[in-house]
Amino acid sequence: MVKKAPQLDKWEIRNMGDQVMGGLDFKSIAEETSLRGFPTICMQRNELVRQLVKAGSALDDKSGMRMACGIKSLEMKQGSAHVSFSASTVKPKSYRMVVGADGLASKVRELLVGPIGGKHVQIKFPGWGRWMCTIPAALFPLASGDRTMTEFWKEGRRIGSWPCAGGNVVFYGTVLHPRPAPIPDNPQARIDAFCKDFEFVKEDFGGAIERIFEHLHANKKRIDLKLEYPAQLKVEGDILQGSAALIGQAAWSINPALFQDYSMAIEDAFSLANAIVSAEGGKLLPEEDMDIALRAWRTARRSKAAIVEQASEEFHKAAKSFSNKGLMGFITSRLAPVAVNERSMNARFRKVYRL
Numbered sequence: 001m002v003k004k005a006p007q008l009d010k011w012e013i014r015n016m017g018d019q020v021m022g023g024l025d026f027k028s029i030a031e032e033t034s035l036r037g038f039p040t041i042c043m044q045r046n047e048l049v050r051q052l053v054k055a056g057s058a059l060d061d062k063s064g065m066r067m068a069c070g071i072k073s074l075e076m077k078q079g080s081a082h083v084s085f086s087a088s089t090v091k092p093k094s095y096r097m098v099v100g101a102d103g104l105a106s107k108v109r110e111l112l113v114g115p116i117g118g119k120h121v122q123i124k125f126p127g128w129g130r131w132m133c134t135i136p137a138a139l140f141p142l143a144s145g146d147r148t149m150t151e152f153w154k155e156g157r158r159i160g161s162w163p164c165a166g167g168n169v170v171f172y173g174t175v176l177h178p179r180p181a182p183i184p185d186n187p188q189a190r191i192d193a194f195c196k197d198f199e200f201v202k203e204d205f206g207g208a209i210e211r212i213f214e215h216l217h218a219n220k221k222r223i224d225l226k227l228e229y230p231a232q233l234k235v236e237g238d239i240l241q242g243s244a245a246l247i248g249q250a251a252w253s254i255n256p257a258l259f260q261d262y263s264m265a266i267e268d269a270f271s272l273a274n275a276i277v278s279a280e281g282g283k284l285l286p287e288e289d290m291d292i293a294l295r296a297w298r299t300a301r302r303s304k305a306a307i308v309e310q311a312s313e314e315f316h317k318a319a320k321s322f323s324n325k326g327l328m329g330f331i332t333s334r335l336a337p338v339a340v341n342e343r344s345m346n347a348r349f350r351k352v353y354r355l
Helices: 026-033 045-056 107-112 187-201 208-218 261-276 287-323 326-340 342-352
Strands: 010-015 020-025 071-077 080-085 093-095 098-100 121-124 128-136 148-154 157-164 168-176 226-228 232-235 244-246
Touching (some): 010 026, 020 026, 020 326, 020 342, 071 107, 107 244, 187 208, 326 342
Parallel strands (some): 098 244
Antiparallel strands (some): 010 020, 121 232, 128 226, 148 157
């Protein structure tokens, strides 16, 4: 599935003077720990979904996959979960295990724990928005190589790119906002809003940003320029109830500043599969062993989530410090590099991945 996914060797964080403030050396960490590239691969979400659907359609039990049928109700029974679907064409069915991997607005979590804004699930806006689009790599030739994620910081903005397939890069720019602003509803309005947000750095990259502006205007019908506001949930309810479990953004209060939300989901899924499947026969564990295995999995994942949450909050505070002006800006712009230098980031990375 990931054979064609570009792999990162390095993450560089620079200031607008093109001085390296810090980052991560993924390659050396992978070599030291036999990580075999994980978690330093770059894959676009639509490609991942396409491959998962393809793999699921070839399952031995011929059950295939159903997309967008929606869950209506979820009832826990002894050793199973009974699911009713919103689509009238899909009959209710009982499963040994139901996994809620349906993101921030998780329906599975709502049925298990409660709705967003209720007693057990609160939503928090971290204070920034992110513009993203895919462009030819030649338009943003600022990375140190085709296996490097490069990020620049200035006055509350983070501008950067990471490689993707076909000689392209995913270009992104973040903007600090006290609250989510309305998202323009047509391509031209989004391009105009993006250009307005980053007009002040147009002179900082030898014309690269201006070339991106021109490219967006010339290809507005073909380029999907998105503005999103990453949200952070606080989930106090139990992520494991009976034969149902929550993973990824449906489960954890992960600040998205450190790009660990999808990584956590993949790691959750991988560890859950290993926990509930017999190593010998490749079958689900018997009911009496399943309960013990699931509780152990929950404990381990809670511990990991707490580490990632702390690391991402620290990184977010360091990046946010660049929005300060005057004397405070002068002080924090010199303190923040201490928080993001390579030695510090490598230490956090090792802690996050228990290396």
